[in-house]
Amino acid sequence: MIPAPGDGWSRLSPRKLLLDPVKAIGQAVVxxxxxxxxxxxxxxxxxxVVFPVLVIGPLVFxxxxxxxxxxxxxxxxxxxxxxxxxxxxxxxxxxxxxSVDLEASLLHRVLGLxxxxxxxxxxxxxxxxxxxxxxxxxxxxxxxxxxxxxxxxVAAPDASTEDLPDVAPRPPAPAPLPVELARIDWSWLxxxxxxxxxxxxxxGALGALSQFGDNLPIWNEETARSTWDWLAxxxxxxxxxxxxxxxxxxxxxxxxxxxxxxxxxxxxxxxHGSLHLTSGxxxxxxxxxxxxKVRGVRMTEPLLMxxxxxxxxxxxxxxxxxxxxxxxxxxxxxxxVGVGQAVLEHRGPLxxxxxxxxxxxxxxxxxxxxxxxxxLVVAAAGAAWWFDISWWWVAALAVVLLLAAAAVGESSYxxxxxxxxxxxxxxxxxxxxxxxxxxxxxxxIGWVVSQSWWQRxxxxxxxxxxxxxxxxxxxxxxxxxxVGVALADAATPGLVREFLEP
Amino acid sequence: xxxxxxxxIEREPIVPRPVLREPAHRxxxxxxxxxxxxxxIGDTVIVGAAAVAYxxxxxxxxxxxxxxxxxxxxxxxxxxxxxxxxxxxHRWEVTDTxxxxxxxxxxxxxxxAPINRVQTVxxxxxxxxxxxxxxxxxxxxxxxxxxxxxxxxxxxxxxxxVARLTAITAAGxxxxx
Numbered sequence: 300m301i302p303a304p305g306d307g308w309s310r311l312s313p314r315k316l317l318l319d320p321v322k323a324i325g326q327a328v329v330x331x332x333x334x335x336x337x338x339x340x341x342x343x344x345x346x347x348v349v350f351p352v353l354v355i356g357p358l359v360f361x362x363x364x365x366x367x368x369x370x371x372x373x374x375x376x377x378x379x380x381x382x383x384x385x386x387x388x389x390x391x392x393x394x395x396x397x398s399v400d401l402e403a404s405l406l407h408r409v410l411g412l413x414x415x416x417x418x419x420x421x422x423x424x425x426x427x428x429x430x431x432x433x434x435x436x437x438x439x440x441x442x443x444x445x446x447x448x449x450x451x452x453v454a455a456p457d458a459s460t461e462d463l464p465d466v467a468p469r470p471p472a473p474a475p476l477p478v479e480l481a482r483i484d485w486s487w488l489x490x491x492x493x494x495x496x497x498x499x500x501x502x503g504a505l506g507a508l509s510q511f512g513d514n515l516p517i518w519n520e521e522t523a524r525s526t527w528d529w530l531a532x533x534x535x536x537x538x539x540x541x542x543x544x545x546x547x548x549x550x551x552x553x554x555x556x557x558x559x560x561x562x563x564x565x566x567x568x569x570x571h572g573s574l575h576l577t578s579g580x581x582x583x584x585x586x587x588x589x590x591x592k593v594r595g596v597r598m599t600e601p602l603l604m605x606x607x608x609x610x611x612x613x614x615x616x617x618x619x620x621x622x623x624x625x626x627x628x629x630x631x632x633x634x635x636v637g638v639g640q641a642v643l644e645h646r647g648p649l650x651x652x653x654x655x656x657x658x659x660x661x662x663x664x665x666x667x668x669x670x671x672x673x674x675l676v677v678a679a680a681g682a683a684w685w686f687d688i689s690w691w692w693v694a695a696l697a698v699v700l701l702l703a704a705a706a707v708g709e710s711s712y713x714x715x716x717x718x719x720x721x722x723x724x725x726x727x728x729x730x731x732x733x734x735x736x737x738x739x740x741x742x743x744i745g746w747v748v749s750q751s752w753w754q755r756x757x758x759x760x761x762x763x764x765x766x767x768x769x770x771x772x773x774x775x776x777x778x779x780x781x782v783g784v785a786l787a788d789a790a791t792p793g794l795v796r797e798f799l800e801p
Numbered sequence: 802x803x804x805x806x807x808x809x810i811e812r813e814p815i816v817p818r819p820v821l822r823e824p825a826h827r828x829x830x831x832x833x834x835x836x837x838x839x840x841x842i843g844d845t846v847i848v849g850a851a852a853v854a855y856x857x858x859x860x861x862x863x864x865x866x867x868x869x870x871x872x873x874x875x876x877x878x879x880x881x882x883x884x885x886x887x888x889x890x891h892r893w894e895v896t897d898t899x900x901x902x903x904x905x906x907x908x909x910x911x912x913x914a915p916i917n918r919v920q921t922v923x924x925x926x927x928x929x930x931x932x933x934x935x936x937x938x939x940x941x942x943x944x945x946x947x948x949x950x951x952x953x954x955x956x957x958x959x960x961x962x963v964a965r966l967t968a969i970t971a972a973g974x975x976x977x978x
Contacts, residue, residue, distance in 0.1 A: 617943070745914035745947040748821070752907050765914070767943035781818040787913075788819055794915050798894075798901050800822040 308369040308380070312432040314410045319361035321406060370428055372442065377417060379426050389426050391419040397592055398573075399440045401585035403433070408583065415439060444571040444587065477570035481627060481638050483562055483578070490629035491558035492551055493603040494611070501553060562628040567638065574614065574642065576626055588624055592616045594742030594768035595723070596639045597623065598649060600632065602710075602731040610635035614642060615738065615769030622769040639737070648723040648737040653716025659757050660715060660777035665708035668730075672704035707731065717775045717786060724764055724790050726773050738773050740790045742766045748783060762787065821911055824894035824901045832891070832953035835933040836884035844876035893951040895962055897969075900940050900949050912949045918942045922966045924959050931956075938962055 368381040378390045398418035407413060412430035419426070431439065563580035574593070576586045595615040604610060612627040612635040626642075627635055639649045676697045683693045707730055714734065716727035724743065726736045747763040754760055754777070762775040762783040775783065788795040851869045855861060886906040894901045900919070903911045919940050926936040936959035941948045954962065 744918040744942045744944055745912065745949075747913075747946065748909075748911040749905075750909045755909060763946055765942065765944035765947035771944040772946035781820065784819045784821050791915070794899055795821075795913060797896060797898070798821055798824070798913065800820045 307373070308371045311365055311368055311370075311428065312412055312430060312435065313365070314412055314432065315365040315430055316362055318406060318410055318412060318430060319364060320358045322361065324358075324361075364429075368428075372439070377426065377443065379428065391417060391426055393443065393446045395419045396443050396446075397589050399443050399587045401436050401440060401583075403430075403579075403583045405581045408581075413437075413585075417443065440585075440587070444573060477568040477575070479566070479568050480574070480641055481565075481567040481630075481634060483565035483628070484630075487628060487630045487634075488555060488558060490604060490607065490609040490631075491554045493601075493607055493609060494554065494558075494629040495601060495603065497554055497557045498550070501550075558628065565628055567626055569641075574626060576624075578628075586624060588614055588616050588626075590642075592768075593642060594766060595736065595738035596642055596649070597734060597736045597769065598635055598639055599729070600733040604629060605733060608632050612639050613769075615736070615742075615766075617742070617767040622767075622771070643723065643737060645721055645723060647720040648718075648725050649735065651718050651720050651725065653718045653725065653727045653735075654782075656712075656715050656717075656759075656777050657779060659759055659779075661709075661712040663753075663759065663777050664712035664715065665705065668704040668708035668711070669701065672700040675700055715776060717778060719786060719789055724773065724786075726764075726775050728774065728776065736769075736773050738764060738766055738768070742768050743791050746787045746791070746795065748780070748787075750780070764790070824892040824903055826893055828888070828891045828893065828951070828953045829935055829955035829958070830888070831933045831935055831955060833884045833888050835930060835935055835953060836887055837880055838933075839929060840880045840883055844880055848873050848876050891952060893954075895966065900966075902949050902951055904950075904952065912947075914940065914942050914947055914949055916966070916969050919966065919970045922963055922970065924963050926956065926959075936960075938966075940966065 363383060364381070367383050368379070370377065370379045372378075375394075376390045376392055377396070378388060380386065380388045396417055396419060398416075400416045400418070401413045402416070403413045407430055410430075411433050413433050413436035414430050415428040415436050417426040417428075428436075428439075430436075560580045562578050565576070565578035567574065567576050569575070569590070572590050574588045574590060576584070576588075578584060593614045593616045597613045597615060598610055599613070600610045608631055609629050610632040611625060611629055613623045613625045616622050616624065627638055636649045640646050643649070676693070679696050680693050682688070683690060711730040714727050714729045714732075718725040719740075720737075722740045724738045724740055726738075728734045728736065743764045743766055745765040747765060748760050749763070750760045758780050759777045760780045760783050762778050764773045764775075764787075765771065766773065775786075778786070784795065784799070788799065848869075851872050855865060855869050883906055887904075890903060890905055890909065892903045895916075897916070899913055899915050901911075901913050903909065920943055921941045923939045923941075924936050925939065930936060930953070934956050935953045936956045937953060938951045938959055939948055940950075951959075951962075
């Protein structure tokens with residue numbers, strides 16, 4: 300029934316036979332327990348038939364993928380065959396291999412396994428081999444990247460010729476040693492509490508919990524109100540204090556632990572014309588991005604991080620699953636800039652000053668934030684009227700919101716800007732975070748100039764450089780129309796020129 | 802904006818103030834009745850729903866009739882004005898190197914994409930469009946932000962443009978990213 304894996308076909312690691320059933324049992328444990336409890340309550344002899352099926356089922360289904368999945372590496376292709384009834388064969392030409400990512404969950408690591416994902420430049424078409432033994436996975440990765448290098452004869456990381464694969468085929472250089480770009484420095488741990496991205500996860504978890512909270516019988520309007528009255532009467536200040544101190548302490552623990560777990564043994568190297576990142580305490584990740592596909596970088600300095608001089612860095616690449624890959628943990632700004640410059644192979648784009656967008660853009664930034672604040676105030680006023688809450692609260696809220704909006708508006712204007720640094724387009728953006736996006740002009744595949752009615756009246760426009768890399772668009776908000784058009788013309792010579800008025 | 806043929810005195814340091822010219826061609830004149838009819842259909846549904854709600858819902862306050870009338874007035878303005886403004890604004894051009902379009906009626910959007918980065922060329926003709934002998938072309942690049950649509954060409958022109966674009970893009974070789 301199962302074809303023997305001849306002709307160079309190999310199976311996944313036999314330890315997969317342990318991996319999948321354990322996972323399957325883990326997933327099936329709840330239904331099994333429910334079923335067993337249900338059966339034992341119904342008290343019929345029937346249970347003794349069902350029980351083994353419920354246990355053996357996951358084992359069999361867990362074993363099927365190992366029995367039916369084979370892979371093979373030919374001179375030109377990697378092929379993977381899988382499926383029981385529907386035979387599924389995926390192939391990828393070796394010269395199209397863009398990335399080889401290794402990942403190992405804790406379970407994988409206990410068993411000495413790794414999951415291999417091969418990206419081929421077509422966004423959602425990744426070849427996955429789950430799982431190979433760690434040594435096989437490493438060997439496969441090295442082989443794939445080496446072969447790609449041999450297949451693409453031109454030296455990949457040379458930025459100036461990367462779009463012209465047919466010119467000047469150079470002899471492949473002898474395999475260079477990996478160059479280390481960055482390595483974890485545990486003094487960076489000081490940035491962990493200031494990086495709020497993990498807070499979003501925490502908030503999500505709390506949100507999920509509150510879903511259950513809604514169903515609790517004690518939580519209704521009346522108890523809420525009486526609780527509130529009780530709080531206001533006795534110990535509002537004390538309770539708030541205790542809660543915020545406890546929250547802060549919890550946040551410290553969560554953020555530092557999260558940082559350690561995610562970035563344990565973080566190492567970023569450049570080898571085989573690729574950037575190669577490894578990190579992780581429990582789940583280890585190994586991500587490879589082909590440098591020829593990296594079209595730019597994005598440096599993000601969130602508000603709190605900037606206060607302590609920290610930054611994060613991502614690469615913008617084409618043909619990776621989602622083109623934005625974070626390549627550095629929260630780290631000192633100088634490190635992010637240094638690595639960014641190494642990736643871009645240019646010094647200017649991450650440090651050059653940006654051209655500001657002018658007073659009209661500032662006015663629009665302010666208006667945008669104030670409008671949202673006003674909408675919130677109106678909503679709050681409505682709520683106050685409905686629930687009969689004191690108008691003082693609304694007034695206080697309005698003052699706070701409007702001040703905050705003014706501050707956010709000003710900060711988002713200050714982050715706004717653009718520059719053309721050599722052959723890189725630089726865009727500054729962000730409301731609270733300062734974000735600098737750098738895109739190779741070679742990577743620009745079109746322009747969109749959009750003007751709302753208001754923008755037309757004051758001669759501003761939103762200029763979007765479209766690209767296949769990263770989020771697929773780089774937005775320059777509220778730039779003066781003629782400045783934007785001149786910028787587009789300068790960034791992509793010959794494209795816009797014929798559409799300019801003489 | 803730019804003083805063409807004015808005296809050659811430096812009035813300000815020579816800062817070029819480039820202005821995008823409009824694309825060369827208008828869309829088909831048939832687009833005006835097409836837009837009008839489709840707007841009419843959509844707006845009739847909305848106004849009808851509002852009117853029905855006003856009649857059916859019991860005990861509506863009297864002033865809501867004003868809302869219904871406002872919606873109706875907006876719909877009439879939309880049907881009358883939108884197609885004409887649109888026809889003035891929508892323009893397109895395909896040169897040997899780039900596709901250039903302008904669209905919108907309240908806002909404006911100008912799009913330019915180099916032809917050597919074009920990946921797919923689709924044309925689309927809905928039932929109503931066929932009635933008016935119209936077709937739309939969508940040109941996509943490797944960027945999700947980059948698709949360019951030329952709405953409401955007459956069907957014959959659309960066929961020609963598609964054929965031309967396909968011929969040009971087939972000649973390209975790299976993967977257009």
